[in-house]
Amino acid sequence: MKPPAFDYLRAETVGDVLEGLAQQGGDARVLAGGQSLMAMLNMRLAKPKLLIDIMRLKELRQIERKGDAVVIGAGVRQADLLAWPDLAEALPLVSLALPWVGHVQTRSRGTICGSLAHADPSAEMPLALVALGGEVLLRSAKRRRRVAAKDFFAGMMLTARSDDELIEGISLPVVRGSRFAFREVARRHGDFAIVACAAMKTEAGVRFTVGGVADVPTARDWPRLEGSALDDALNGFAYELGARDDVHATARYRRDLVRMIGRDLIGEVLQ
Amino acid sequence: MTRLKADARHSVRFTLNGKPAEGEAEPRMLLSDFLRHQLGATGTHVGCEHGVCGACTVVVDGMLTRSCLTLAAQVDGCEIRTVEGLAPSADRLGVLQQVFRRNHALQCGFCTAGILMSLDHYLAKNPAPTEADIRDLLSGHLCRCTGYTPIIQAALVAAAELASATKETSDA
Numbered sequence: 001m002k003p004p005a006f007d008y009l010r011a012e013t014v015g016d017v018l019e020g021l022a023q024q025g026g027d028a029r030v031l032a033g034g035q036s037l038m039a040m041l042n043m044r045l046a047k048p049k050l051l052i053d054i055m056r057l058k059e060l061r062q063i064e065r066k067g068d069a070v071v072i073g074a075g076v077r078q079a080d081l082l083a084w085p086d087l088a089e090a091l092p093l094v095s096l097a098l099p100w101v102g103h104v105q106t107r108s109r110g111t112i113c114g115s116l117a118h119a120d121p122s123a124e125m126p127l128a129l130v131a132l133g134g135e136v137l138l139r140s141a142k143r144r145r146r147v148a149a150k151d152f153f154a155g156m157m158l159t160a161r162s163d164d165e166l167i168e169g170i171s172l173p174v175v176r177g178s179r180f181a182f183r184e185v186a187r188r189h190g191d192f193a194i195v196a197c198a199a200m201k202t203e204a205g206v207r208f209t210v211g212g213v214a215d216v217p218t219a220r221d222w223p224r225l226e227g228s229a230l231d232d233a234l235n236g237f238a239y240e241l242g243a244r245d246d247v248h249a250t251a252r253y254r255r256d257l258v259r260m261i262g263r264d265l266i267g268e269v270l271q
Numbered sequence: 272m273t274r275l276k277a278d279a280r281h282s283v284r285f286t287l288n289g290k291p292a293e294g295e296a297e298p299r300m301l302l303s304d305f306l307r308h309q310l311g312a313t314g315t316h317v318g319c320e321h322g323v324c325g326a327c328t329v330v331v332d333g334m335l336t337r338s339c340l341t342l343a344a345q346v347d348g349c350e351i352r353t354v355e356g357l358a359p360s361a362d363r364l365g366v367l368q369q370v371f372r373r374n375h376a377l378q379c380g381f382c383t384a385g386i387l388m389s390l391d392h393y394l395a396k397n398p399a400p401t402e403a404d405i406r407d408l409l410s411g412h413l414c415r416c417t418g419y420t421p422i423i424q425a426a427l428v429a430a431a432e433l434a435s436a437t438k439e440t441s442d443a
Contacts, residue, residue, distance in 0.1 A: 002304070016272040042340075105337060106340075109336055
């Protein structure tokens with residue numbers, strides 16, 4: 001199918017973007033890499049009156065170390081971040097998860113922040129943002145605010161972004177002295193995850209985060225658990241996520257994956 | 272700031288396989304349709320139109336790009352390469368194309384244009400890929416004839432041929 005009709009605005013400054021969003025509000029959508037939004041337009045699941053293309057804005061294409069955080073601008077493509085030489089050292093979890101985002105042919109165009117804006121429940125970048133406890137940097141013509149990852153995802157493809165706000169970037173903490181593991185099960189590498197999981201060693205024990213099951217990526221912090229205590233915690237979590245049957249997998253299969261992958265990953269980071 | 276009105280056609284210019292190309296497009300026109308219908312460059316195929324099948328893959332400013340997930344207006348001023356740019360001349364195939372032909376790496380050929388663009392782009396940067404690398408790259412393409420095995424084979428043969436073609440064999 002083809003997209004519905006819309007005006008196209010090629011922004012030359014961030015001010016252009018904010019002004020467009022202020023004027024058109026919910027009828028405007030920001031176009032970055034287009035790997036989610038263009039598909040939504042082609043299928044007419046989105047019908048904006050105005051598209052604001054931000055990809056000519058150099059100031060949004062920065063990856064910056066700021067103290068103990070990495071700030072990734074709205075225009076940073078997934079391939080740009082994968083090619084960032086500090087990625088494995090500064091953001092090991094992202095370096096594990098990013099190769100699972102789409103395919104070479106979509107990561108070359110798709111942006112990190114675009115994936116967060118789209119907020120697909122099974123997408124890897126929202127999972128990584130929640131697992132790391134990052135923040136989303138929002139900006140409108142009137143104000144700037146930072147929203148914690150757990151508050152940003154409000155539901156399936158729903159976020160805390162207001163209609164007049166641009167996701168200017170995200171801030172991810174550089175976590176030192178930890179261990180990370182990531183695993184995903186999908187029908188084909190690069191397809192939407194049936195279940196994706198991340199484990200991170202914390203001071204008290206472990207944080208385990210699951211995507212693809214509930215409407216939003218969901219994290220649990222546990223003390224160091226082993227044996228049947230770990231099995232019980234994982235089983236409880238798997239049920240709390242409220243898995244549903246769909247054409248790709250049954251709810252029971254999803255719970256099985258959470259339990260099995262959880263045991264493996266938590267064992268890996270706590271060994 | 273440029274604002275293109277929804278109900279009007281606007282001029283779009285870019286470089287297509289090294290030559291200037293120009294046409295008119297409404298903001299909503301996809302690059303895939305612009306290439307095929309406005310410019311007559313029908314080598315780029317259109318399959319799923321939501322970025323899954325990979326048939327429409329082209330190269331925009333050195334980036335592999337789904338042309339069905341890209342607006343013509345977005346690529347104004349860019350450099351675009353399509354499958355029409357792979358052959359060195361009208362009566363000769365490029366190395367990758369020759370290898371595809373020799374290895375029966377296509378059946379109906381619908382997916383081939385996109386796969387050739389991905390491989391051409393990838394092999395230029397990764398001259399010695401493993402089979403796993405090629406499989407990972409091909410995960411971004413669907414072949415409806417399920418002919419992946421000869422495609423992988425052809426990709427590995429092409430990599431070897433391209434590598435030996437660029438290796439110096441003489442000091443003369």
